[in-house]
Amino acid sequence: MADIFAGINAFRATKGLKPVKCNPNYAASPTLAGRTRAGEVIASRYDRSGAAMVQQWINSPGHNAILSDPRLNTIGIGITYTNGSQAMYDVVNFFRYSPDHAATVASPAAVR
Numbered sequence: 222m223a224d225i226f227a228g229i230n231a232f233r234a235t236k237g238l239k240p241v242k243c244n245p246n247y248a249a250s251p252t253l254a255g256r257t258r259a260g261e262v263i264a265s266r267y268d269r270s271g272a273a274m275v276q277q278w279i280n281s282p283g284h285n286a287i288l289s290d291p292r293l294n295t296i297g298i299g300i301t302y303t304n305g306s307q308a309m310y311d312v313v314n315f316f317r318y319s320p321d322h323a324a325t326v327a328s329p330a331a332v333r
Contacts, residue, residue: 222271222298222300222329223271223328223329223330224270224271224272224275225271225274225275225298225300225311225313226241226243226296226298226328226329228271228272228274228275228276229241229275229288229296229313232275232279232288232289233288233289236289238289238291239291239294241293241294241295241296241315242294242295242296242325242326242327242328243295243296243297243298243325243326243327243328243329244295244296244297244316244318244325244326245297245326245329256295256316256317256318257317257318258290258292258293258316258317259293259314259315259316259317260287260290260293260314260315261287261312261313261314261315262278262284262287262288262312262313262315263310263311263312263313264277264278264281264284264310264311265308265309265310265311266308266309266311267306267307267308267309268309269302269307269308269309270309271311274309274311287315290315292317293315293316293317294316294317294318295315295316295317295318295322295325296313296314296315296316297313297314297316298311298312298313298329299311299312299313299314300312
């Protein structure tokens with residue numbers, strides 16, 4: 222998860238965009254009502270590489286547009302793995318919250 226978060230922010234930095242923050246409980250958060258914008262990127266990989274997943278999204282025009290949207294400032298990351306096929310499935314939900322919103326933290330590591 223940390224490599225996906227870091228990869229997204231590294232990409233945004235190359236475009237002069239502010240880094241996104243993390244909402245660690247985005248799927249169940251009652252604070253979703255406080256968002257004013259949203260987007261989503263989703264894909265799977267068999268090498269289980271978070272860095273390669275971010276690059277896959279960068280290479281996709283539709284996903285790239287979401288990663289590059291300066292209005293989106295908070296993300297929630299979901300990852301699951303299958304044992305049989307060794308696939309990794311990732312989803313990143315992007316939101317716009319006010320900059321000081323209580324549901325956001327600087328990185329996924331901040332919730333440990």
